[in-house]
Amino acid sequence: MRRILFLARAEVLHVVRDRATLAQVLIVPVLQLLVLSNAATFLVTNTPTYVVDFDRTSVSRGLVTRFRASGHFLVDEQSASPELANEALLRGDATMVLTIPHDFEATLVRTGSAPIQLTVNAEKGSAAGIVQSYATSIAAAYASELESSVRGASLGGSDAPPVRGVPKIDLRVRSWYNPALNYKYYMVPGILVALVTLIGTLLTAQNIAREKELGTLEQLNVTPMTRGQFIAAKLLPFWALGMLNLAIGLLVGALVFGVPMRGSLLLLFGAAAVYLVAALAIGLWISSVVDTQQQAMFVTFFVMNVYLLMSGLFTPIDSMAPWVRTVSQLNPVRHFVTISRAILMKGAGPADIAQPFLILTIFGAVTLALAIRQYSKRVA
Amino acid sequence: MSALLGLLRKEVYHILRDRRTLVVIVALPVLQVIIFGYAIRTDVDHVRLAIVDPAPDTVTLGIRARFAAAGVFEDVALVPRIEQLEDLFRRGAAQGAVVFEAGFAERLARGLPAGLLIIADATEPNTGSIVASYATAVVQGYQQEAPPSNGAIHIVPSVRMRFNPTRESSNLFVPGLMAFVLTIISSLMTAISLTREKETGTLEALLVSPLRPWQIIVGKVAPYLVVGFASVVGVILEARLVFHVPLRGSLVLLLAEGIVFILVSLSLGILISARTSSQRVAMMGALIGTMLPTMLLSGFIFPLESMPWPLRAISVIVPARWFVLVARSIMLKGVGLSYLWQPTLVLLVMALVLLTASTRAFHERLDQ
Numbered sequence: 001m002r003r004i005l006f007l008a009r010a011e012v013l014h015v016v017r018d019r020a021t022l023a024q025v026l027i028v029p030v031l032q033l034l035v036l037s038n039a040a041t042f043l044v045t046n047t048p049t050y051v052v053d054f055d056r057t058s059v060s061r062g063l064v065t066r067f068r069a070s071g072h073f074l075v076d077e078q079s080a081s082p083e084l085a086n087e088a089l090l091r092g093d094a095t096m097v098l099t100i101p102h103d104f105e106a107t108l109v110r111t112g113s114a115p116i117q118l119t120v121n122a123e124k125g126s127a128a129g130i131v132q133s134y135a136t137s138i139a140a141a142y143a144s145e146l147e148s149s150v151r152g153a154s155l156g157g158s159d160a161p162p163v164r165g166v167p168k169i170d171l172r173v174r175s176w177y178n179p180a181l182n183y184k185y186y187m188v189p190g191i192l193v194a195l196v197t198l199i200g201t202l203l204t205a206q207n208i209a210r211e212k213e214l215g216t217l218e219q220l221n222v223t224p225m226t227r228g229q230f231i232a233a234k235l236l237p238f239w240a241l242g243m244l245n246l247a248i249g250l251l252v253g254a255l256v257f258g259v260p261m262r263g264s265l266l267l268l269f270g271a272a273a274v275y276l277v278a279a280l281a282i283g284l285w286i287s288s289v290v291d292t293q294q295q296a297m298f299v300t301f302f303v304m305n306v307y308l309l310m311s312g313l314f315t316p317i318d319s320m321a322p323w324v325r326t327v328s329q330l331n332p333v334r335h336f337v338t339i340s341r342a343i344l345m346k347g348a349g350p351a352d353i354a355q356p357f358l359i360l361t362i363f364g365a366v367t368l369a370l371a372i373r374q375y376s377k378r379v380a
Numbered sequence: 381m382s383a384l385l386g387l388l389r390k391e392v393y394h395i396l397r398d399r400r401t402l403v404v405i406v407a408l409p410v411l412q413v414i415i416f417g418y419a420i421r422t423d424v425d426h427v428r429l430a431i432v433d434p435a436p437d438t439v440t441l442g443i444r445a446r447f448a449a450a451g452v453f454e455d456v457a458l459v460p461r462i463e464q465l466e467d468l469f470r471r472g473a474a475q476g477a478v479v480f481e482a483g484f485a486e487r488l489a490r491g492l493p494a495g496l497l498i499i500a501d502a503t504e505p506n507t508g509s510i511v512a513s514y515a516t517a518v519v520q521g522y523q524q525e526a527p528p529s530n531g532a533i534h535i536v537p538s539v540r541m542r543f544n545p546t547r548e549s550s551n552l553f554v555p556g557l558m559a560f561v562l563t564i565i566s567s568l569m570t571a572i573s574l575t576r577e578k579e580t581g582t583l584e585a586l587l588v589s590p591l592r593p594w595q596i597i598v599g600k601v602a603p604y605l606v607v608g609f610a611s612v613v614g615v616i617l618e619a620r621l622v623f624h625v626p627l628r629g630s631l632v633l634l635l636a637e638g639i640v641f642i643l644v645s646l647s648l649g650i651l652i653s654a655r656t657s658s659q660r661v662a663m664m665g666a667l668i669g670t671m672l673p674t675m676l677l678s679g680f681i682f683p684l685e686s687m688p689w690p691l692r693a694i695s696v697i698v699p700a701r702w703f704v705l706v707a708r709s710i711m712l713k714g715v716g717l718s719y720l721w722q723p724t725l726v727l728l729v730m731a732l733v734l735l736t737a738s739t740r741a742f743h744e745r746l747d748q
Contacts, residue, residue, distance in 0.1 A: 024664070044683065044686060046685055117540065123712050173498045174497060176500065178505055181502055182505065298400070301404075305408075309420060319421045338472070347470070
């Protein structure tokens with residue numbers, strides 16, 4: 001145990017001594033969290049919209065006003081020329097073209113049903129889907145607004161036959177866990193996990209490779225340390241650093257972004273403790289496979305790239321292709337992202353996260369064993 | 381000239397000899413396209429739906445049948461009370477729920493409004509709103525089939541998705557992916573290869589050789605230009621063959637713009653290496669200075685329109701932003717230079733400025 005502590009202390013001194021590294025591991029993540037949380041958003045607002053209004057009646061203008069007032073659409077340009085609208089779409093000045101046909105109002109009054117056309121630039125497929133659902137719901141809301149005003153008018157008229165209200169389904173929609181649809185609440189816990197993982201894995205991956213390059217690894221090899229002790233001593237400081245990073249990041253998330261913390265923080269840190277062992281063991285394993293720091297960085301970068309993109313951090317796991325979903329079960333980042341979101345946003349308890357937690361534990365044990373096995377005291 | 385060829389040959393050997401790095405360079409673009417094609421998607425499908433129906437009757441069964449027939453929902457649970465939903469949502473077993481009021485059909489028959497609540501897990505806000513809008517559409521569809529009433533008004537939107545009718549995610553990502561791969565290979569590899577010569581002291585040897593400074597730069601950079609160009613062609617091929625991403629515009633124009641962008645990235649790599657002295661710092665510099673902006677501020681993954689204005693302002697000086705715009709327009713919209721002269725001009729100016737600056741920085745070091 002004392003041997004482990006000695007080597008661990010050496011690692012801590014290495015990190016603390018070098019100001020640049022210290023800044024890199026403590027300050028840069030906070031800055032990244034601040035910037036990334038603002039940048040990484042799939043929120044769809046202010047969709048630039050071009051309106052082609054052939055009708056030019058109070059009803060059609062009312063519809064345009066509803067679009068404008070919704071906050072989702074930015075009605076920049078308006079004309080009665082489909083060619084100009086097409087130009088705007090091609091140039092990229094407009095993302096959606098709303099076309100209101102001739103006799104829109106007249107048709108609506110006569111038959112109770114009239115078409116409008118929405119042409120959406122679907123280059124960004126997901127955003128286009130959201131734009132469509134916003135636009136459709138605005139049109140539906142405007143229709144029922146008109147309906148009630150028409151009904152009100154006809155009820156007021158003395159000679160009009162009383163319209164009996166059709167049995168109506170009172171439809172309500174509720175968004176659980178994130179009623180304000182704040183994208184940051186979703187992204188901050190995920191980005192935090194990504195940062196903690198990246199820093200921890202990069203540092204550990206570099207670590208043994210650097211000792212190899214400098215030749216100090218051979219000195220360690222001739223000491224009476226066992227392989228397990230060696231790996232433990234390398235792991236411990238970075239594990240503590242990761243926990244510290246997580247704590248700082250959570251604090252920033254709570255203070256700056258007001259991220260909800262509905263569940264138990266103790267549970268979160270407990271899961272993090274297991275997760276970090278798994279993540280850092282991957283770094284150590286890479287480190288003992290490669291020869292140079294450059295290789296270590298490239299391989300880590302490669303592995304992290306795959307892990308992070310397939311973790312459901314940026315896009316929901318449910319949307320992935322079925323085989324990817326199965327493969328991603330092998331991804332520790334996925335499980336911890338799931339756990340941290342469940343605890344922070346949904347207030348999940350131990351029973352709710354039991355399955356991903358179990359997988360993480362197994363994963364941690366296996367990777368740790370692999371890292372110890374891979375590190376051989378012999379020099380090739 | 382033969383000296384330049386010698387340097388070129390040496391650089392090619394360097395690239396070929398380091399097998400692990402080579403594998404990463406070759407495998408990364410291939411794997412990235414696959415990951416982005418299959419994993420980075422935002423389509424909402426197979427929504428796990430829980431149903432709370434305390435007293436099933438004809439109407440609730442009818443609505444439930446419509447949910448089952450809609451195709452996007454998968455019934456995962458039928459529970460009698462709303463309190464039981466919480467547990468399902470927390471475990472992630474359900475993403476959405478439909479809650480019927482007890483005595484649904486009876487209330488409707490008596491002319492009273494019957495309560496129907498749709499709950500969506502909005503942890504991920506976009507999925508949440510899409511789930512809610514799917515469910516709403518199902519219920520509205522049911523209502524519209526009910527006998528028409530006087531004064532009911534419908535505005536029927538017909539939606540046309542231009543440029544990407546099936547809303548395939550891969551169509552969106554491939555152009556951005558080219559920028560990403562080019563940045564990794566051009567900026568990162570150049571920066572590291574130049575700083576490595578510095579670290580090992582072999583740059584001095586090159587400097588005292590009869591090679592002129594521009595020849596050194598060309599010799600160090602040309603192999604990566606070739607590698608970069610090859611990987612762009614590879615990405616386009618893979619995207620076409622595996623994901624059938626369309627290429628509606630001119631391939632020549634796309635490749636030409638690609639070369640301009642490679643020049644920009646290479647110059648950035650040289651600039652970074654001129655300012656740093658160790659591989660580690662160069663690597664970090666390249667990661668923070670080029671990779672992150674390419675990933676985040678180019679509109680590659682996250683839409684720029686939704687970002688706060690300071691980030692949008694910064695994105696103007698990110699070269700990848702302009703390249704992604706150009707590549708996307710050529711591939712999906714099929715437009716030509718008449719629409720794209722502005723971003724192309726920006727890229728050309730960037731290439732010119734950065735090339736000058738990087739040769740300068742290299743010269744300065746020579747003077748020391």
